[in-house]
Amino acid sequence: MSEKTLKVGSFTVWLWVILLVIILNIVQLPLVFLGNGTVAVRLLWSVVYLVGFAAVITLGLWVYHRVHPVKYQRLVAKDWWLMVRGYVFVIVAQILLGLLNNLFYHQTSTANNQAIASFMNQGPWTLVLLSLTAVLASPVIEEVTFRGLLVDGCFPANMFWIPIVVSGVAFSIVHMSSNPISWLIYAVMGGTFAYVYKRTGKLQSPIILHGFNNLIAVGAMLLSLH
Numbered sequence: 001m002s003e004k005t006l007k008v009g010s011f012t013v014w015l016w017v018i019l020l021v022i023i024l025n026i027v028q029l030p031l032v033f034l035g036n037g038t039v040a041v042r043l044l045w046s047v048v049y050l051v052g053f054a055a056v057i058t059l060g061l062w063v064y065h066r067v068h069p070v071k072y073q074r075l076v077a078k079d080w081w082l083m084v085r086g087y088v089f090v091i092v093a094q095i096l097l098g099l100l101n102n103l104f105y106h107q108t109s110t111a112n113n114q115a116i117a118s119f120m121n122q123g124p125w126t127l128v129l130l131s132l133t134a135v136l137a138s139p140v141i142e143e144v145t146f147r148g149l150l151v152d153g154c155f156p157a158n159m160f161w162i163p164i165v166v167s168g169v170a171f172s173i174v175h176m177s178s179n180p181i182s183w184l185i186y187a188v189m190g191g192t193f194a195y196v197y198k199r200t201g202k203l204q205s206p207i208i209l210h211g212f213n214n215l216i217a218v219g220a221m222l223l224s225l226h
Contacts, residue, residue: 006066006153013153016063020056020145021174024138027052031130035122042125049129053137060144064203067153075208079200083209086196090213093188101181110185111178117221127225131218139210146171146190147197147206160198167194189213 006013030049034042101107109117116134120127146167155163171190177183193206 005069006063008067008152008156009154013067013149017145017149017154017170020060020063020141020149023056023059024141024145025174027056031119031126034126034129046125046129049133053133053141057137057141057144060141060149064144064148064153067149068203073202075200075202075205079202079205082196082199083205086192086209087213090189090192093192094185097181097185097188101179101185104181105179107179107182110175110182112176112182112186113217113221115176117225120221120225127222131222134218135211135215139207139214142171143193143197143203143207143210147194148203151194151197164191164194164198167191 006016027049030045030052033045034049037045098108101110116130119130150167150170151163155166168187168189168191171193172183172186175186177186193210196209197203197206
């Protein structure tokens, strides 16, 4: 018997989006305990942290395939070209909005990036685990949630710009923005990922784009750590 699919736009799908956001925040709590304790304690919290991410990704993909039960489609040249253009747009927007953020609010980095850098400074355990999940795990579950489920599961397929805008707004809300310009940085980023997803129809496209963006951001943070 085939698994029952979830109805697009149903309350259940919206509830899953909210639940996954809550769980995603919970599984990151072990980072708080990685800065102190014995090696055995840190190892235990590291396992809890990684298992938590694996569990929430598995859960998210299971729900996504109940909303979007289609077979895997490989990326083609036009998909990759769209991803490149999307990334360039995100970088240009980040640079311009970053300059405005510095001019009006005297911030050289967003509050979210400052929090990540602060965790990285706690020690090598936190630095390694946070770097790995920021590049390899967070993009997967965030794209499943904010693009796969929110865009495809909460809005009909014939809608284009409304789910993109909602996705960008929701993505920004969970990224600890401390002022309107910082909030707009993440809204533009999330909206761009949603646009790429809508155009390609393939979830791996925003996952790869998001992961590459985080890779560059984490690399820059590592270079700036003292």
